[in-house]
Amino acid sequence: MAEKHVLDVAGRHITVTSPDKVFFSEREETKLDLVHYYLAVAEPLMRVVGGRPTLMQRFPHGAEGSSFFQKRVPESAPDWLETTIVSTPNGTTSRALVLADIAHVVWAVNLACLGFHVWPCLHDRPEVVDELRLDLDPQPGVEFGDVRVAAAELHRLLDELGIVGYPKTTGNRGLHVYVRLEPRWDAYQVRSAAVAVARELERRRPDVITSAWWKEERGRRVFVDFNQNAPHKTVFGAWSVRARPGAQVSTPLRWDEVETLHPDELTIASVPDRLAAEGDPWEPMAGHPQSLEPLLELNERDRAAGLMDAPWPPVYPKQPDEPPRVAPSRARKSAS
Known part of the structure; x- marks a missing residue:
């Protein structure tokens, strides 16, 4: 088993450690297979996530192993990595990864990030x-x-x-x-x-x-x-890969395809060929x-x-004109 594999990505030399480690059991796809998937969809991926902060969820033992969310970019991150300060729903702040280019994506995949939970704003205008x-x-x-x-x-x-x-x-x-x-x-x-x-x-x-x-x-x-x-x-981003044995992808569709395709069909094995043959259904969106x-x-x-x-989730402060934060069954029980 190879210990590392060095790639030239967007002008950066990125080392992929344990490239042969199996991340997805159904077809025995590896960490390097996952990297190659993201390189294959780099153009449409960056159209929708480029410049946005992301929350990293790491799966060190592959898709079927335990995971943890890492809100803060580690201190060992390379000096070229772009980051920004974000707030979470409970009000804490952290230095988050910005998906500035595909090199940032591959760097995160090497940390066993399978997919990306992306903010709905650009890093330089978080209020909008x-x-x-x-x-x-x-x-x-x-x-x-x-x-x-x-x-x-x-x-x-x-x-x-x-x-x-x-x-x-x-x-x-x-x-x-x-x-x-x-x-x-x-x-x-x-x-x-x-x-x-x-x-x-x-x-x-x-x-x-x-x-x-x-x-x-x-x-x-x-x-x-x-x-x-x-x-x-944050929401799980377009083109991101789920932690499932089949390596299913959160895949942009045309509306007519909603009626004909099943989500389980769309994987890191099938999506690149689909993209090459049919193009990006979301290409007009940004413009x-x-x-x-x-x-x-x-x-x-x-x-x-x-x-x-x-109603709002419990981690948020009580909002004006919000109904009581109690399940209806409990409210009825309390009133009886």
């Missing part, structure tokens, strides 16, 4: 969120067919409002839909827009879609997780930033009708 990220999260017992139904309903809503959404698999069971935004809004406004989307989708298809924050109320439906847009939240106003108007309509803010 330029991505709305709509997370279609299937609850236990929900098949991918229902995720497709939810995605189609979301697509119709965005079309009605004149907004172009870009879908991708999560690399697991759900779908994400991104909207690239004009650099005008902060995370609180973007989250309000996501809350409005979740509520409107539930009104249209309550049999399939829920906006319920409390798990006990969701049932076997697709939850639109609006809190993925809360301040300082056409969009307005959040139609979704903010939906939110204003809901608030005018008497709806409160949606």
Whole structure:
């Protein structure tokens, strides 16, 4: 087994240690295979993650081993590595990796980062969120067919409002839909827009879609997780590789492919060939930033009708006009 492999990446000499170590058991793909995957998708990857801070999740024993989140770049990092100071939801700060170029990606992969949890802002303007990220999260017992139904309903809503959404698999069971935004809004406004989307989708298809924050109320439906847009939240990035034995990729799709492809088919073995043959479905996204106003108007309509803010995760300070942070069953028990 080779001890190391040296690559020239974006003008940097990067040493990949233990290149033959198996990271994914299904096809016995190695750390070096993972590096080669990221090099194969470097152009579309950098279009969506370039210049953004990222949270590193390291899997030193491969995809099926234990992992840990590393919020801070280690002191041993090379001096060329670009970093920035970020805040986490609980208010702590750390020096995070900026995905400045593909050399930064390969450096992190060598530390056993399989994929990347990316901030919705550029490192040099953290106060401005330029991505709305709509997370279609299937609850236990929900098949991918229902995720497709939810995605189609979301697509119709965005079309009605004149907004172009870009879908991708999560690399697991759900779908994400991104909207690239004009650099005008902060995370609180973007989250309000996501809350409005979740509520409107539930009104249209309550049999399939829920906006319920409390798990006990969701049932076997697709939850639109609006809190993925809360301040300082990261989302698993496009083209990133999941910690699964099959090395599934969070893959950008065309809308028609949502109906024909299954997420399990999209792996580090298949995605590079797909990209070479069909191109990047998200290529137009960066060049056409969009307005959040139609979704903010939906939110204003809901608030005018008497709806409160949606619940926030427990790590956030209590917000104005937020409902009580107690599960409905516990609230009923306390009242009885």
